[in-house]
Amino acid sequence: MKRLEVNRFVWPGAEEIVTLxxxxxxxxxxxxxxxxxxxxxxxxxxxxx
Incomplete structure (x- = not known):
């Protein structure tokens, strides 16, 4: 389990669907x-x- 440091994951700024x-x-x-x-x-x- 990962703990969030700033209460959120860093996510790319694009509004479109991101394939990872x-x-x-x-x-x-x-x-x-x-x-x-x-x-x-x-x-x-x-x-x-």
Missing amino acids: SVEQLHWLLDGIDLSVIQKHRQRHYLRIS
């Missing part, structure tokens, strides 16, 4: 704000040495 993976659900239950998580830029390399 199991990992993202665990992050929400751990209190991690999903709206501040950013993906790394995809890198393209020209050659491998």
Whole structure:
């Protein structure tokens, strides 16, 4: 059971239906704000040495 620190879970600000993976659900239950998580830029390399 998780205890809420501020009496609510941090939820993304969008009003639409949000689809979560199991990992993202665990992050929400751990209190991690999903709206501040950013993906790394995809890198393209020209050659491998």
